[in-house]
Amino acid sequence: MRIMKRNIILLACLLAGISFHSCSLDEPSYGKTTSENYYQTDSEIEQALTGAYLQLRTTWNEYALNHYFVGDCSTDDALKGGNGDGDRAEVRDLSDFTVYTTNGEVGRRWEILYRLINRCNDVIYHAPDAAGDKDLLERYAKEAKALRAFGYYCLVTTFGGVPLLTQPMLPAEVLTIPRASEDDIYTQIIQDLTDASTLPAKGEYDEADAYRLTRGFAKAMLAKTYMFRGDFTSAETVLHEMVETDGDYQLLPDYGMNWRPEYENGSESVFEIPNKVYDRNIATGTNVPHYFTSRGGSSSYQGYGFHVPTQDLYDAFDADDPRITYIFTRTGDRYAGDTEEQDNSGSETGFHDYKMTVPSADKVGFDPWMISYNIRMIRYADILLLYAEVLNENGKPAQALTYLNQVRSRARNTNPVDPRRDKQVYVPQTTANTLPDITVTDQSRLREIIWHERRCELAMEGWRRDDLMRQKRFGEVMHAYAQKYDTSKGRNFDDARDYLLPVPQGEIDRTNGILVQNPGY
Incomplete structure (x- = not known):
């Protein structure tokens, strides 16, 4: 069997020179590679699957960049940053809720995710009839289902109902598909993730395939899906499996370990996009850190300066919380x-x-x-806090405290001095009273505490918008932010419009109006 690492390098060579500017619903991949000349063997299916994985990390079009811009910069956690309002203005518009239907960041999200879905459909459709190891082919199809479900989750939670494509189609056919209902999209997501929940567990792959999707990823996304829908009963069932039965993950002993190279894909990592540079002449790294690093100073740290933590986010932390060290950088570090x-x-x-x-x-x-740095997308701490939240919602606050306090305990036992720095301007002064265990069992008060803990624990990881939307307080939080700081950020939020992004106008035009726009745009 070809190993995934070799496939990544091979396909990265092919993708590095491709420019992606077209809309993605009808991207012209079909008719060139067909079931008559490809998808015939397990090795070809694996290569096609690797091509699907790579849609999340295409050079100059990485999904992670969009994940952070949409997931954080549109919320109270992060400012756009950059070099003034005109620098990446489409992200400023997301932040100010003045989004046009031609917004480039919105279009980029749609494009990347449909490219991912289209390639997953190839694998899912052709794998059953391919020659070779049938167990492997079944696993490849399940990996593709998990990826497809991720793509649809990211689409439906930001656009609402979208075209539901579940098999390869010719471009002309695709352009005749209207938007499916949100219920239909969620039904497909749940079906795909349920099928994928029998994938191997973390650690059951060999080293070469260590970054493949696992049953833990499928269950994590299934739990997030149920939580977004307010189905706390189903969410509890899935999270109980992950936390109390499967035992695939554990928190690293120190919060800061999550962002050190030696702990990449460690025990806490549920989903990590690998960007290891195996060959310095091949574009397998990531440019996201360059976008988010400080603009000032010399070449040591000089980047584009986007994705800036807000003062409001900083103020959400207790002054002695060691996690401050691993979320915020300062001049002089x-x-x-x-x-x-x-x-x-x-x-x-x-x-x-x-x-x-x-x-x-x-x-x-x-x-x-082309920085050799993995993007940490889902951590086990996220899962523990979801479990605490759902237990509280289901009338089990005492049980919820167990998992909430696991996260807080790890945080308070984290080294406030970053071992990677030889100069650290601010060191949280921890004491015996730092981040004490929570004992509150009143459901309403505990809900607020858990929400606050999620904000601190997952700060700058791209999930803030997702949380505010499913908690149905996005507008409330953003209006409060605008008023508190007397800023345009959040001031224009319209509850009837801004829980969804606009369908890209180019997609509506290409379908001659078969796709219809979201309300208010």
């Missing part, structure tokens, strides 16, 4: 092996995103646009 200090003078708040700051010592000899 310096990483071991670097010769110059961080310069955040261009940041409106004085902060930048620690979780995406890669020390220059780790980039020696690499193209700064």
Whole structure:
């Protein structure tokens, strides 16, 4: 069997030179590669599956960048940053809720996710009839179903009902497909993730395939789906399996370990997009850290300065919370092996995103646009806090405290001094009273505490918008933010419009109006 790493390098060579500017519903892949000349063997199906995985990490079009821009910069957690309002203005419009139907960031999300879905459909459709190891082919189809479900989850939670494509189609056929209902999309997501929940567990793959999707990923996304729908009973069932039965994951002992190279794909990682550079001449790295690193100073840390933590996010933390060290960078911080200090003078708040700051010592000899750094998408801490939340919603607050306090315990036992830095401007002064266990069992009060803990624990990881939407308080939070800081950010939020993004106008035009626009746009 061909190993995934070799396939990634091979396909990265092919994808690195491709420019993706067209809309994606009818992207022209069919008619070139067909069941008559490809998809015939298990090795060809595996290569097609690797091509699906790579849709999340295509050079200059990485999904993670959109995940953070949409998931954080449109919320109270992050400012757009960059070099003024005109720099990546489409993200500013997301932040101000003045989004046009031609917004480039909105179009990028639609495009990437439908490219992913289209390639998954190829694998799912052709795998059963391919020659070779039938167990492998069944597994490849399940991996593709998990990826397809992820794509549809990200679409339906931001656009509402979208065209439901579940098998390969010719471009002309695709353009005749109207939007399905949200219920139909969620039904497909649940079916795909249920099928994929029998994938191997984390650790059951060999080293070469270590980043393949697992049963844990399928169950995590299934739980998120149920939570988004308010189906707390089903969510509890899935989360109980993950936490109390499967035992596939555990928290790392120190919060900061999650962002060190030696703990990539560690025991806490449920879903991680690998961007390891196996060959420095091949574009298998990521450029997301370059977008999010401080603009100021020398080449050591100089980037584009987007995705800036807000003062409001910083103020959400207790002053002695050790997680502050691993979420915010400041002017004057310096990483071991670097010769110059961080310069955040261009940041409106004085902060930048620690979780995406890669020390220059780790980039020696690499193209700064091809950084060897994995994107941590879902951590086990997220799962524990979801479980605490759903237990509380289901009238089991005492049980919820167990999992909430697991996360808080790890946080308070985290080293407030970053071992990667030899100069750290602010060190949280921890004491015996830092982040004490929560004992509150009143459902309403505990709900607020758990929501707050999610904000702190998962800060700058792209899930804030998702949480605010499913908690049905997105508008409330954003209006409060705008009023508190007397800013345009959040002021224009319209509850009747802004829980969804607009369908890209280009897609509506290409279908001659078969696709209809969301209300208010």
